[in-house]
Amino acid sequence: xxxxxxxxxxxxxxxxxxxxxxxxxxxxxxxxxxxxxxxxxxxxxxxxxxxxxxxxxxxxxxxxxxxxxxxxxxxxxxxxxxxxxxxxxxxxxxxxxxxxxxxxxxxxxxxxxxxxxxxxxxxxxxxxxxxxxxxxxxxxxxxxxxxxxxxxxxxxxxxxxxxxxxxxxxxxxxxxxxxxxxxxxxxxxxxxxxxxxxxxxxxxxxxxxxxxxxxxxxxxxxxxxxxxxxxxxxxxxxxxxxxxxxxxxxxxxxxxxxxxxxxxxxxxxxxxxxxxxxxxxxxxxxxxxxxxxxxxxxxxxxxxxxxxxxxxxxxxxx
Amino acid sequence: xxxxxxxxxxxxxxxxxxxxxxxxxxxxxxxxxxxxxxxxxxxxxxxxxxxxxxxxxxxxxxxxxxxxxxxxxxxxxxxxxxxxxxxxxxxxxxxxxxxxxxxxxxxxxxxxxxxxxxxxxxxxxxxxxxxxxxxxxxxxxxxxxxxxxxxxxxxxxxxxxxxxxxxxxxxxxxxxxxxxxxxxxxxxxxxxxxxxxxxxxxxxxxxxxxxxxxxxxxxxxxxxxxxxxxxxxxxxxxxxxxxxxxxxxxxxxxxxxxxxxxxxxxxxxxxxxxxxxxxxxxxxxxxxxxxxxxxxxxxxxxxxxxxxxxxxxxxxxx
Numbered sequence: 001x002x003x004x005x006x007x008x009x010x011x012x013x014x015x016x017x018x019x020x021x022x023x024x025x026x027x028x029x030x031x032x033x034x035x036x037x038x039x040x041x042x043x044x045x046x047x048x049x050x051x052x053x054x055x056x057x058x059x060x061x062x063x064x065x066x067x068x069x070x071x072x073x074x075x076x077x078x079x080x081x082x083x084x085x086x087x088x089x090x091x092x093x094x095x096x097x098x099x100x101x102x103x104x105x106x107x108x109x110x111x112x113x114x115x116x117x118x119x120x121x122x123x124x125x126x127x128x129x130x131x132x133x134x135x136x137x138x139x140x141x142x143x144x145x146x147x148x149x150x151x152x153x154x155x156x157x158x159x160x161x162x163x164x165x166x167x168x169x170x171x172x173x174x175x176x177x178x179x180x181x182x183x184x185x186x187x188x189x190x191x192x193x194x195x196x197x198x199x200x201x202x203x204x205x206x207x208x209x210x211x212x213x214x215x216x217x218x219x220x221x222x223x224x225x226x227x228x229x230x231x232x233x234x235x236x237x238x239x240x241x242x243x244x245x246x247x248x249x250x251x252x253x254x255x256x257x258x259x260x261x262x263x264x265x266x267x268x269x270x271x272x273x274x275x276x277x278x279x280x281x282x283x284x285x286x287x288x289x290x291x292x293x294x295x296x297x298x299x300x301x302x303x304x305x306x307x308x309x310x311x312x313x314x315x316x317x318x
Numbered sequence: 319x320x321x322x323x324x325x326x327x328x329x330x331x332x333x334x335x336x337x338x339x340x341x342x343x344x345x346x347x348x349x350x351x352x353x354x355x356x357x358x359x360x361x362x363x364x365x366x367x368x369x370x371x372x373x374x375x376x377x378x379x380x381x382x383x384x385x386x387x388x389x390x391x392x393x394x395x396x397x398x399x400x401x402x403x404x405x406x407x408x409x410x411x412x413x414x415x416x417x418x419x420x421x422x423x424x425x426x427x428x429x430x431x432x433x434x435x436x437x438x439x440x441x442x443x444x445x446x447x448x449x450x451x452x453x454x455x456x457x458x459x460x461x462x463x464x465x466x467x468x469x470x471x472x473x474x475x476x477x478x479x480x481x482x483x484x485x486x487x488x489x490x491x492x493x494x495x496x497x498x499x500x501x502x503x504x505x506x507x508x509x510x511x512x513x514x515x516x517x518x519x520x521x522x523x524x525x526x527x528x529x530x531x532x533x534x535x536x537x538x539x540x541x542x543x544x545x546x547x548x549x550x551x552x553x554x555x556x557x558x559x560x561x562x563x564x565x566x567x568x569x570x571x572x573x574x575x576x577x578x579x580x581x582x583x584x585x586x587x588x589x590x591x592x593x594x595x596x597x598x599x600x601x602x603x604x605x606x607x608x609x610x611x612x613x614x615x616x617x618x619x620x621x622x623x624x625x626x627x628x629x630x631x632x633x634x635x636x
Contacts, residue, residue: 072604073604073605083604147470147472148472150466152466152470153572154449154465154571155449155574155608156572156604158605159465159570159572160570161605164565164569165566166562166566166600167484167487168487169485169486169487169489169503169562176602177600177602178565178601179600185487244487251479251480252478252570252571253472253477254472254473254474254475254477254478254479256473281496282484282495282497284391284495284496285391285400286400286401287391287476
């Protein structure tokens with residue numbers, strides 16, 4: 001009998017991605033820009049269309065379930081979206097039940113950070129660990145936590161909103177409405193903002209060549225790789241902020257490792273020394289040897305993790 | 319058959335307390351100032367002496383175990399002290415094994431924050447909850463976490479160091495060596511420091527009557543109860559800082575409630591409105607209705623919790 005197969009769905013604010021997944025491998029994948037304006041009904045049709053594509057050559061009998069990774073907050077217990085800041089019209093939508101009807105398969109709905117943490121634990125950089133914190137640093141900062149060999153869920157399955165740990169008293173306003181959150185300080189969006197502020201006083205930087213309104217974290221990383229002084233300084237600050245936030249997470253959860261994913265982790269080689277020296281400097285002695293690792297599944301952590309949750313009902317409901 | 323009885327020991331930097339505990343009730347209790355200079359050997363003799371006192375009228379056959387709550391970091395898996403900043407000479411001391419030999423009873427060693435969390439969960443303000451974060455706000459800030467009906471332990475059992483979440487970038491130096499930790503901002507020690515700074519510019523405050531070098535959080539609370547304007551302003555700030563830190567913990571762990579213990583919780587009635595409005599203001603919508611409760615067991619949370627862990631081997635080892 002072949003290993004069971006599941007469908008992984010990654011619902012994002014810009015893209016819907018669907019994959020056929022077996023163990024840690026993506027067998028087929030398809031994506032479309034998210035039909036934000038169309039709301040849940042249109043997106044459910046996108047799910048159907050993309051699923052048809054990726055399962056075209058699969059035996060339907062081998063597919064045992066569907067895992068959906070979605071931005072939160074969502075209630076993974078009831079399978080209902082609570083609120084997605086980037087997707088209006090989804091509040092209170094019973095996504096799991098609607099999709100179960102449409103797909104005629106068991107469906108697991110999970111916060112995208114928790115799904116990615118699960119993917120990294122089962123098939124990525126966290127294999128064999130008992131305790132890990134996964135942090136995705138992209139436009140925002142999200143994450144998920146595995147401690148004591150279990151997925152940390154909490155009330156309504158909402159544990160692990162690591163981007164909304166306060167790290168700067170009266171700091172910059174955050175997407176969540178709060179102030180000074182880890183996300184507001186260290187996300188890709190914050191790095192882009194720092195770059196736009198930085199070019200004003202560094203006209204010689206390569207970054208000054210970009211139109212300021214599109215200047216983003218990616219440009220900073222590219223310029224740093226070419227030795228640009230401003231870009232390197234911006235990444236030094238970014239590493240320091242990440243080291244600060246990761247130290248907090250290490251004290252709170254006591255993981256064996258912090259796993260970093262998301263777009264900004266493409267600069268992991270440049271950020272890692274600064275992150276680790278920040279932890280060395282700030283963590284209590286007993287926590288200082290905790291390592292930060294780059295995610296092993298790249299942009300597929302959530303997709304593979306969602307499918308893995310569907311394949312591992314014990315993990316999903318434990 | 320009577321309910322089983324356990325010995326609870328609370329090893330503190332200033333006091334050693336020992337109690338005979340049945341369920342959530344303290345049957346007998348005794349204490350001595352901690353023999354800090356004498357190190358572990360002297361303190362083990364204190365444990366023996368105090369245990370003799372509290373068990374003088376008990377049937378030894380009813381006593382099924384010993385639970386020790388100790389400052390950390392400690393490794394609850396191996397029963398070894400890692401390091402206690404307030405107690406020199408304890409690093410690496412195998413407290414659980416030494417005490418097992420001395421007492422001839424099964425011994426559980428637990429971080430005092432986790433023990434108190436367990437006590438509040440089983441017998442205090444957290445009874446019936448599935449998810450709670452316990453925070454003790456006294457000289458420092460410590461805590462423990464129960465999520466998904468289990469004690470959160472993590473690597474070496476060191477999860478829940480909630481006092482060392484960074485909340486102020488480049489903030490005041492913390493007892494842990496870091497900077498800007500929640501403890502450095504919102505502990506009783508920090509409140510005392512703020513009071514000493516405040517009296518300089520408020521000579522009319524009742525607090526100016528105290529010798530500045532002994533001015534502490536307790537004086538602030540007492541003066542606030544008499545309507546002193548400076549003391550009330552200091553407590554407003556304290557409530558704001560607590561609300562900030564608790565909001566972070568709510569986003570990270572998704573508890574049903576935060577339970578506040580420790581000396582500063584004696585002012586819970588004065589602090590609660592400010593704490594709750596801070597959470598209302600800063601938390602993401604889905605988390606805003608999480609309540610902060612005053613600890614139900616007062617200064618006995620750790621003592622009762624340690625004994626409860628000894629009585630509940632499943633809870634202790636789960």
